[in-house]
Amino acid sequence: MTTATTSSTAVRCRGLVKRYADVVAVNGLDLEVIRGECFGLLGPNGAGKTTTIEILEGLTEPDAGEVEILGTTWAHDGDTLRERLGISLQETQLTEKLTVAETIRLFRSFYRNGRDPDEVLVKLSLDEKRKARVGKLSGGQKQRLAVACALVGNPEILFLDEPTTGLDPQSRLELWQQITDFRAGGGTVLLTTHYMDEAERLCDRVAIVDHGRIIALGTPAELISTLHAANVIELAAEPDLDEASLRTLPGVAGPYRRGPYWALPVGTLAETMPHLLALIERSGARLVHLTTHRATLEDVFVAHTGRALREG
Amino acid sequence: MRERYYPLLELTLCRAKEFLREPEAIFWVFAFPVLLAVALGFAFREKGPDKIPVGVVAAEDAAAANRAVATLARSPVLLPRLYEAAEGREALRTGRISLLVEMRTPAVFRFDETRPDSRIARLEADNALQQAAGRKDALPIQSEKVTEKGSRYIDFLVPGLLGMNLMGTGIWSLAFSVTNARNRKILKRLVATPMHRSHYLLSQILGRLGFLIPEMIVLVGGGWLIFGVAVRGSLLLLTATALLGAMTFCGLGLLIASRVSTIEGASGLANLVMMPMWLLSGVFFSSERFPDAVQPAINLLPLTALNQALRGVIIEARSLPEIAVQLAIVAAWGVTSFAVALKIFRWR
Numbered sequence: 001m002t003t004a005t006t007s008s009t010a011v012r013c014r015g016l017v018k019r020y021a022d023v024v025a026v027n028g029l030d031l032e033v034i035r036g037e038c039f040g041l042l043g044p045n046g047a048g049k050t051t052t053i054e055i056l057e058g059l060t061e062p063d064a065g066e067v068e069i070l071g072t073t074w075a076h077d078g079d080t081l082r083e084r085l086g087i088s089l090q091e092t093q094l095t096e097k098l099t100v101a102e103t104i105r106l107f108r109s110f111y112r113n114g115r116d117p118d119e120v121l122v123k124l125s126l127d128e129k130r131k132a133r134v135g136k137l138s139g140g141q142k143q144r145l146a147v148a149c150a151l152v153g154n155p156e157i158l159f160l161d162e163p164t165t166g167l168d169p170q171s172r173l174e175l176w177q178q179i180t181d182f183r184a185g186g187g188t189v190l191l192t193t194h195y196m197d198e199a200e201r202l203c204d205r206v207a208i209v210d211h212g213r214i215i216a217l218g219t220p221a222e223l224i225s226t227l228h229a230a231n232v233i234e235l236a237a238e239p240d241l242d243e244a245s246l247r248t249l250p251g252v253a254g255p256y257r258r259g260p261y262w263a264l265p266v267g268t269l270a271e272t273m274p275h276l277l278a279l280i281e282r283s284g285a286r287l288v289h290l291t292t293h294r295a296t297l298e299d300v301f302v303a304h305t306g307r308a309l310r311e312g
Numbered sequence: 313m314r315e316r317y318y319p320l321l322e323l324t325l326c327r328a329k330e331f332l333r334e335p336e337a338i339f340w341v342f343a344f345p346v347l348l349a350v351a352l353g354f355a356f357r358e359k360g361p362d363k364i365p366v367g368v369v370a371a372e373d374a375a376a377a378n379r380a381v382a383t384l385a386r387s388p389v390l391l392p393r394l395y396e397a398a399e400g401r402e403a404l405r406t407g408r409i410s411l412l413v414e415m416r417t418p419a420v421f422r423f424d425e426t427r428p429d430s431r432i433a434r435l436e437a438d439n440a441l442q443q444a445a446g447r448k449d450a451l452p453i454q455s456e457k458v459t460e461k462g463s464r465y466i467d468f469l470v471p472g473l474l475g476m477n478l479m480g481t482g483i484w485s486l487a488f489s490v491t492n493a494r495n496r497k498i499l500k501r502l503v504a505t506p507m508h509r510s511h512y513l514l515s516q517i518l519g520r521l522g523f524l525i526p527e528m529i530v531l532v533g534g535g536w537l538i539f540g541v542a543v544r545g546s547l548l549l550l551t552a553t554a555l556l557g558a559m560t561f562c563g564l565g566l567l568i569a570s571r572v573s574t575i576e577g578a579s580g581l582a583n584l585v586m587m588p589m590w591l592l593s594g595v596f597f598s599s600e601r602f603p604d605a606v607q608p609a610i611n612l613l614p615l616t617a618l619n620q621a622l623r624g625v626i627i628e629a630r631s632l633p634e635i636a637v638q639l640a641i642v643a644a645w646g647v648t649s650f651a652v653a654l655k656i657f658r659w660r
Contacts, residue, residue: 059504059660082506089504093496097333098326106326109317110505116315133333153505 016065027212040203048212086155096135140171229265327519486565545625560646
């Protein structure tokens with residue numbers, strides 16, 4: 001990462017630290033988001049994603065570190081920055097007694113150069129719900145309204161904290177489309193997620209966060225390529241196999257533990273599988289679990305931490 | 313043409329709509345005080361003084377006892393009844409009657425001198441029996457009965473209820489709304505926009521003040537229609553006083569809500585602030601009943617001062633200079649609360 005900030009940088013932070021009473025939520029975190037990209041912070045719950053994004057949003061004061069948004073800082077230019085950012089908090093709650101139309105109009109009124117509220121509602125397919133109370137909306141509709149409130153100010157950067165957590169598949173797809181459209185219009189997106197498919201699908205670049213630090217950074221393809229494998233075999237045998245013999249199998253790039261299973265990143269299944277089965281046969285073990293899948297960001301996370309994303 | 317948006321207006325409208333869509337709030341602000349006034353007004357409505365029950369015992373002459381009962385029954389104050397001797401003493405001892413008259417020669421009045429009603433009954437019975445026995449009054453006396461308008465309990469109560477309502481509505485509406493917004497992270501979300509923080513706080517106050525006039529019409533109008541409690545002073549001064557009071561209690565509500573993040577915490581604090589004033593500040597009974605030593609402190613409470621000012625205008629037709637001290641006390645509380653609340657306010 002270069003120290004010079006160019007005008008192509010949307011968000012930059014260095015050495016962020018945030019401690020709460022007994023935990024270090026963010027522990028020396030650096031990152032840089034380029035204008036026009038969709039950048040994802042991927043990590044399990046409690047990794048420090050929300051604290052990080054809220055520091056970047058100017059809502060939480062870091063204990064140490066520097067934050068630069070659109071070439072300026074919160075201390076220097078906070079009021080103008082607010083005009084240029086759209087924010088959706090984790091599980092945003094809006095006033096339940098107000099209607100969708102009233103809520104979006106209220107948020108619109110805070111911005112000098114916002115978008116037409118009705119147009120935003122149409123864009124987010126909330127037009128039919130204009131007169132519905134916020135309290136009566138479904139989870140997906142609430143989340144769309146939260147994003148609508150973030151978009152109505154016509155922001156340059158959209159911050160989304162866990163935008164699709166708890167949503168049904170259809171709502172997720174719709175929201176992904178909105179994010180893609182916003183980027184297509186030149187906007188920058190910084191989002192947090194613990195869904196690896198979301199990060200792979202939406203993000204140009206992903207930072208994998210664990211224990212308040214970035215443990216891997218790159219495009220989803222780059223990150224997956226660090227596994228040196230396109231596929232992952234997961235297995236368990238009784239008695240258990242040892243790592244040394246798994247390493248000798250052709251095509252296996254560094255076996256690692258995933259809970260009770262061995263995970264073997266492999267180039268092609270056809271190359272490795274016969275040898276694996278032969279190894280099991282030879283050692284007189286019994287196969288109790290065997291699955292395969294294409295390598296994902298999840299595998300990258302597991303390879304780095306030995307834990308699954310959802311396990312936290 | 314581009315539509316213009318006014319954030320303060322939008323915030324205020326949203327606050328008012330939020331309030332109107334809360335049926336409980338409507339009940340507590342509008343219906344409850346009127347119901348309370350009606351209940352208390354009827355409970356303490358003016359009626360003739362209660363008659364004092366007295367007993368008569370036929371010790372020697374049953375006919376004399378019967379005549380005595382008839383005589384005493386003509387008194388507007390006494391409610392006589394004939395008793396057996398033992399039964400009569402029992403009734404006196406247990407307080408069911410205030411005086412026991414034993415008709416013998418001389419007649420005997422039995423009563424407990426420490427009981428005021430007994431002393432009245434003794435004087436009244438003595439007077440009635442003496443007159444019946446033929447006594448002539450040496451000095452002619454004519455009684456004039458007086459019931460002053462504005463001196464009834466309901467006249468005292470209505471301004472007190474108005475004051476109490478201004479306090480309750482101001483404190484609850486601000487404390488609940490702001491704490492709820494903080495608790496549900498709505499405050500945090502708003503702060504993430506370019507919204508001016510002062511606009512938010514101001515909208516909370518304006519949203520509440522919007523209901524002041526209807527609230528006054530319901531209470532003062534209701535008091536006038538149902539009980540004939542008339543406003544004797546200036547309506548303008550009354551409105552201004554109520555407005556000042558409402559704003560002061562908004563300030564206190566804001567102060568209560570400035571840091572707490574749970575509704576439970578806010579209601580605990582609100583009760584802590586309001587409870588002493590319900591008792592001390594002369595809502596249901598005059599605050600002058602408390603000892604002289606604590607009067608200066610009670611008079612400095614915002615609700616005491618507001619109630620004194622409201623009663624001054626409604627009952628005594630006082631003018632602005634005559635209630636200026638009370639208004640200054642109310643205003644001082646308001647300004648101080650706002651200043652402290654703004655200083656310590658937590659936005660997330």
